[in-house]
Amino acid sequence: MITTGDIVNKLSRHGYRLTPQRLMILDAVDGADDHISTDEIYMQVCDQYPHLNISTVYRTLELLKELGLVTETDLGDGRVRYHSIKKGHHHHLVCHKCGQTIDMDESVLSPLKAALSRDYDFDAELSHLAIFGICKNCR
Amino acid sequence: MITTGDIVNKLSRHGYRLTPQRLMILDAVDGADDHISTDEIYMQVCDQYPHLNISTVYRTLELLKELGLVTETDLGDGRVRYHSIKKGHHHHLVCHKCGQTIDMDESVLSPLKAALSRDYDFDAELSHLAIFGICKNCR
DNA sequence: ATTGCAGATGCAAGGGGTTGCATCTGCAAT
DNA sequence: ATTGCAGATGCAACCCCTTGCATCTGCAAT
Structure with a gap:
């Protein structure tokens, strides 16, 4: 199990900071049953925190991908989808x-x-x- | 060598028509030394025929791809590129x-x-x- | 508890690509 | 040579995503 502390460490080791936005976005990806699209993540997090900007979602997903916390897949439907690393490669x-x-x-x-x-x-x-x-x- | 007549046949066999736009777009792809991007094609054809619309370029490339006259490659630089079928697969x-x-x-x-x-x-x-x-x- | 500042965010503008719709046209039938 | 019309085009609006920039903030040092 990855804890919030683990994430803080992983981020700070690379010179990044933990922000509420990042935590909420990661939670959305982890909590999704299947591959989740950017705007699904955006809408879901907006329910809790309406001030969130879509560009933050894109930048956070890019970062989480770089850190190996999520993976990205293009299923050819015109939007990229994300998937928690916890659920394995396929x-x-x-x-x-x-x-x-x-x-x-x-x-x-x-x-x-x-x-x-x-x-x-x-x-x-x-x-x-x-x-x-x-x-x-x-x- | 593929002639204009061959293209007319290939199009009409599928219920499509030959238009000057289609011919010019195909010429641009065939004449390109390397993989050519959509807006390179657009700019090149616009030199001869300034009225051309960019959406026609996209729709025509989609059609040419479907007919197997060009191939499409995503080289990851944010734009798809096209290549004449005459120059082989790779x-x-x-x-x-x-x-x-x-x-x-x-x-x-x-x-x-x-x-x-x-x-x-x-x-x-x-x-x-x-x-x-x-x-x-x-x- | 304060402070400083690099990193993060929100915003707005822009880029590549797609789509609905009204108009236009290639072309087959006459 | 005309006509009819399905297919094609141009246009404008839209979608997904990215980027530059001003503002804000996590967090480490004090």
């Missing part, structure tokens, strides 16, 4: 026809990561990838 | 630190495509992918 297969998203095991990408490292000396960041295509029902 | 490794993009051979992705088809019955569209990470100089 990837997505997104169907272009029906829009369905299928969770994909991380292991499928391991050979690719290894090949890129071997052949191109490139350290790929594949922490939360979405791959587009056609699902079995739509093929 | 993928990109984009370094988060220095911004360099490395061309990657298509064959690296074949095992992934096969695995997704086998394990998930999912037909992945990996025609012009960008993978983010850290390049050898920045590791």
Whole structure:
């Protein structure tokens, strides 16, 4: 379990400060059942604290991503979505026809990561990838 | 070589029409040395035909992509780029630190495509992918 | 408890891209 | 050569997101 104290430490170690906005935004991501979009986070936090500005939400999510507290995924619906690191890594297969998203095991990408490292000396960041295509029902 | 006649046929077969705007936009993509961004296309075509609207450029590129005449790549610089199909498929490794993009051979992705088809019955569209990470100089 | 200040926020303007709608036009039928 | 009309365009408004800047504040040093 990550406590508020842990977050304070993680932030201060990088020269950042804990603000109520950051705490509320992180709570919103952690508390979400599924991947949550920026404006869902914004609206949710605004219920408690209406003065919040949307740009703070974007900047905070960028920071939380940098600190490894949340991961970001582009599911192709025109808005990026966030997910607590507590809920583990996984990837997505997104169907272009029906829009369905299928969770994909991380292991499928391991050979690719290894090949890129071997052949191109490139350290790929594949922490939360979405791959587009056609699902079995739509093929 | 693809002629204007070929394009007319390809369009009409799908119930679309050939317009001067479409022809000029396709010419701009075909004539570009490298991946060209939407507003580069817009500015280039505007030189010949100033009445052109930017939304026509977006809609036309969407159509050309659908018809397989151009491919689209997101190189992570905040704008999508286009590339003529005539110049072949390839993928990109984009370094988060220095911004360099490395061309990657298509064959690296074949095992992934096969695995997704086998394990998930999912037909992945990996025609012009960008993978983010850290390049050898920045590791 | 005060103070100082770098880091954080709110605000407003701007950038890339999309969309609804009225008008226009390619093109097939006549 | 005309006509009809679905498809295409231009326009304006909008959406998601980012950025510059003035103000505010967490928090460490005193």
